[in-house]
Amino acid sequence: MTYVIAEPCVDVLDRACVEECPVDCIYEGKRMLYIQPDECVDCGACEPVCPVEAIFYEDDVPDEWERxxxxxxxxxxTLGSPGGASxxxxxxxxxxxxxxxxPMGEE
Known part of the structure; x- marks a missing residue:
């Protein structure tokens, strides 16, 4: 199990979660952030700092954002597990x- 970043992050890319992550497992794509499931230690530090409430424990992802x-x-x-987003x-x-x-996210 791991944490998942969902739709509220698309085009927002706030990065507060990246700064809070103790294992550097949150990677940045062009439109949103992603948590590397093999590198995540399930500490949950990222979830409360997300300003758009886009991070969920895998079992708690709302049905509308399951994909x-x-x-x-x-x-x-393709990227694999590079061992650190930085x-x-x-x-x-x-x-x-x-x-x-x-286009989504905050204007």
Missing amino acids: YTAANVDFFD KVGVTDHDPEWIMKLP
Whole structure:
């Protein structure tokens, strides 16, 4: 089990969760952030600092955003487990359906 970042993060990319994460497992795509499930230690530090309430424990992802669980996994299909987001920086590995979403987030 791990934490999942869902739709409220799309185009927001606040990064408060990245700063709070003790294991550097939150990676940045072009449109949203993703949690590497093999690197996450399930500490939950990221969840309360998210200003748009986009982070959920995997079993608690609202039904309307369930496909974001798969998106968090799909993001790492090519990227794998690099051992720390700070080594990688921003990537363009967003799943195709996320790249095709209309603009979202805070204006």
